[in-house]
Amino acid sequence: MTQPEAGSFTLFRVAGITVFVHWSWFLMAYVQFKLQGEEYSGPAWVVIEYITLFGIVLLHEFGHALACRQVGGSAEQIVLWPLGGIAYVDPPPRPGAWLWSIAAGPLVNLVLVPVTGLLVVLGSAAGWKETFPDLQYYLVSIAVINLMLLIFNMLPIYPLDGGQILQSLLWFAVGRPLSLKIASIVGVVGGVGLILLALAGGSIWMGIMAAFLTYRAAIGFSHAKMLQQIAEMPRRPGLSCPACREGALQGDFWRCPQCGQPFDMIATQGQCPQCSAQFDSILCPQCGRSHPADAWQQAATDPYAGRSGTGA
Numbered sequence: 001m002t003q004p005e006a007g008s009f010t011l012f013r014v015a016g017i018t019v020f021v022h023w024s025w026f027l028m029a030y031v032q033f034k035l036q037g038e039e040y041s042g043p044a045w046v047v048i049e050y051i052t053l054f055g056i057v058l059l060h061e062f063g064h065a066l067a068c069r070q071v072g073g074s075a076e077q078i079v080l081w082p083l084g085g086i087a088y089v090d091p092p093p094r095p096g097a098w099l100w101s102i103a104a105g106p107l108v109n110l111v112l113v114p115v116t117g118l119l120v121v122l123g124s125a126a127g128w129k130e131t132f133p134d135l136q137y138y139l140v141s142i143a144v145i146n147l148m149l150l151i152f153n154m155l156p157i158y159p160l161d162g163g164q165i166l167q168s169l170l171w172f173a174v175g176r177p178l179s180l181k182i183a184s185i186v187g188v189v190g191g192v193g194l195i196l197l198a199l200a201g202g203s204i205w206m207g208i209m210a211a212f213l214t215y216r217a218a219i220g221f222s223h224a225k226m227l228q229q230i231a232e233m234p235r236r237p238g239l240s241c242p243a244c245r246e247g248a249l250q251g252d253f254w255r256c257p258q259c260g261q262p263f264d265m266i267a268t269q270g271q272c273p274q275c276s277a278q279f280d281s282i283l284c285p286q287c288g289r290s291h292p293a294d295a296w297q298q299a300a301t302d303p304y305a306g307r308s309g310t311g312a
C-alpha cells in the first residue's frame with residue numbers, strides 16, 4: 001500500500017481501510033476555531049461541532065469505500081483534508097459498479113437528514129433552547145451542516161459526487177469515454193460558475209474549492225480524450241480484458257518498465273524485444289488492471305469470466 005499525499009498521517013485503520021488526516025486539516029480547524037462567533041457559551045462546543053463535522057465526512061467516505069468493496073472493487077484509503085474527504089476507490093469498470101460506489105456517499109448524508117432533523121425537533125419539544133441552549137444550537141448546526149454537505153456534493157459538477165453520478169448514468173447510454181467527456185465539460189462550466197459566484201460573494205474558501213473542482217474537471221476531460229483515442233485503436237481478435245471486457249489492443253501500446261521501449265506485449269507474449277525482460281501479466285491500457293495472458297483468452301471465449309465480485 002502506498003502513502004497517499006505527502007503531509008498526511010495515519011489516524012486509524014478499520015475493516016482494512018486506513019484513515020489518513022492531512023496536516024492542513026488541523027490548520028483549518030484552528031482557523032475555524034478562531035473565526036467562530038459567539039454562538040456557543042464556551043470553546044468546547046466549537047471543538048465538539050468540528051469533530052462531529054469530521055465524523056459526518058468520514059461516514060460519507062466510508063459509504064463510498066464499503067459500497068466499492070461490495071461490488072468487487074478495492075478501497076483501502078480515506079484521506080481527510082480541508083476540502084473534505086477523499087475515499088480512494090477503484091470500482092470494477094462497469095457503470096453500475098461506479099454508480100453504486102459514488103451514490104453511497106451522499107446516501108449516508110441522506111440517511112442522516114431525518115436522524116439529525118428528529119434530534120432538533122425533540123430538543124425544541126423538550127425546551128432545550130432555554131434549558132440547554134448550547135446543545136440545541138449544536139443540534140441545529142449539525143443538521144444544517146449535514147444538509148449543506150448533501151446539497152453541495154450532489155451538484156452535477158464533476159468531480160463532485162453529483163457530477164460522477166451523472167457520468168455513471170451517461171455511461172450506460174453512451175459508453176465510458178463520451179460519458180466522461182460530457183460530465184467533465186459540465187464540470188468545467190459549473191466550476192467556472194462557482195468561481196464567479198465566489199467572486200461575487202467574496203468567499204475565498206468557495207473560490208479555492210471551485211478552482212480546484214474546475215482543474216480536476218479539466219483533467220477529467222483530457223482523460224476522456226485519451227479513453228476515446230484508445231477506444232478507436234485496432235483490436236486483436238480472441239483476446240479481451242477480464243476486468244473491463246474491452247478487446248486487447250493490437251500495436252506497440254505497452255512501454256517496457258525496464259528499458260522504456262514501446263512494444264506489443266501480447267504479440268511478444270510479455271517479453272520486451274529490446275531488453276528481453278519477461279512480464280507475467282498483461283496490463284490493460286483501458287482500465288489499468290493487469291491479468292495473465294490466459295485470463296485474456298478465457299475472457300474472450302467465456303462471457304462470464306472475470307465477472308466475479310458482485311458482492312460478498
Ligand SMILES: [Zn+2]
Nearest residue numbers: 105106153161
Ligand atoms: Zn463523496
Ligand SMILES: [Zn+2]
Nearest residue numbers: 241244284287
Ligand atoms: Zn481492462
Ligand SMILES: [Zn+2]
Nearest residue numbers: 256259272275
Ligand atoms: Zn525492455
